[in-house]
Amino acid sequence: xxxxxxxxxxxxxxxxxxxxxxxxxxxxxxxxxxxxxxxxxxxxxxxxxxxxxxxxxxxxxxxxxxxxxxxxxxxxxxxxxxxxxxxxxxxxxxxxxxxxxxxxxxxxxxxxxxxxxxxxxxxxxxxxxxxxxxxxxxxxxxxxxxxxxxxxxxxxxxxxxxxxxxxxxxxxxxxxxxxxxxxxxxxxxxxxxxxxxxxxxxxxx
Numbered sequence: 001x002x003x004x005x006x007x008x009x010x011x012x013x014x015x016x017x018x019x020x021x022x023x024x025x026x027x028x029x030x031x032x033x034x035x036x037x038x039x040x041x042x043x044x045x046x047x048x049x050x051x052x053x054x055x056x057x058x059x060x061x062x063x064x065x066x067x068x069x070x071x072x073x074x075x076x077x078x079x080x081x082x083x084x085x086x087x088x089x090x091x092x093x094x095x096x097x098x099x100x101x102x103x104x105x106x107x108x109x110x111x112x113x114x115x116x117x118x119x120x121x122x123x124x125x126x127x128x129x130x131x132x133x134x135x136x137x138x139x140x141x142x143x144x145x146x147x148x149x150x151x152x153x154x155x156x157x158x159x160x161x162x163x164x165x166x167x168x169x170x171x172x173x174x175x176x177x178x179x180x181x182x183x184x185x186x187x188x189x190x191x192x193x194x195x196x197x198x199x200x201x202x203x204x205x
Contacts, residue, residue, distance in 0.1 A: 002184065004201045006165040007100055008154065009132075011112040013170035014188045015094060016126060017087030020078065027077050042068050043078045052113040054142040082118055086125065092191025094128050096198075099205040101131055106203075110135040111154045111167070113144045134158055145169070146177035155183075166201060168194065 012018040020043070021035065028035045039045070042064060051060050057079050064075045101108050110132050114122070116139030123129050136154045138144035143153075155162055162182040169175050175185035186197045198205065 002163060002201065004106070004164055004166055004184070004203060006107040006109070006158070006160045007203075008160070008165055008167040008183070009093075009097065009108070009110045010167075010169035010171070010174070010188070011110055011114065011122070011129070011135075014168055015090055015097065015128065016122065017090055018085055019087060020085050022087065023077060023081045023084050024074075027074055038071070038074060042071055043075060048078075049113060049144060051115045051117075052138045053144040054116065054139045057115060057117050079118075083121055086122065089126060089128065090191065093188075093194065096191060096194060096205060097128060097131065100203075103205065107133055107158065107160065109133050109154070109158050109160075111145070111150065112136070113138045115139040145171070145174040148177070148181060151178060151181050151183065155181075166198075166203075 009015060020039070024035045024038065025032070028038070047060065047064065051057055061075060061079060065072045068075065097108065100106055108131070110129075112135065114137050116137055119137050119139065129135065134157065136150070136157060138150060141150060141153055143149045145151075154160065155165075163184070166184045166186055167175070167178045168186045168188050169178070170188045172187055175187045178185040184201065186194070188194055195205070
């Protein structure tokens with residue numbers, strides 16, 4: 001069995017509930033189909049991830065407004081009401097994080113796709129973000145998951161051996177990228193399943 005000495009956590013969707021639907025269900029008066037069209041066509045996942053890789057929020061917003069002027073109000077709401085997209089902590093995972101750190105058996109760090117402009121809001125809101133030995137934020141590094149570069153940066157910065165690390169992420173694409181680099185990917189779905197997944201690596205908490 002592999003000797004695991006490092007746990008790498010994703011943040012959004014694993015420890016923090018973030019969902020733009022919290023804002024846009026209101027923006028579109030509960031019209032789910034129109035909201036989904038908006039996310040598929042205008043404020044897309046790829047567009048948002050570009051900011052996670054360091055593209056300026058103001059410029060990204062103006063880019064879209066120039067392309068879709070009829071939706072200026074809705075586009076400006078994406079980052080104008082960004083804080084409202086933050087739900088609470090995913091408490092079950094926070095409890096797991098706390099126990100892993102308290103055990104003092106593991107190096108515990110985070111790797112997140114997150115704009116460097118909005119990440120300070122999360123740091124202020126969620127105390128547990130200050131528990132990590134370190135957090136690598138994609139927007140600061142100007143790259144993001146699932147690109148190899150950000151995994152290599154994480155391994156090098158925190159002196160991690162890939163084969164001795166577990167990486168927990170809710171996005172299967174990011175897990176598959178980690179696995180290709182010999183990092184042990186754990187696809188997060190809920191805290192209860194995570195406990196079972198950790199046991200497979202002989203981690204009992």
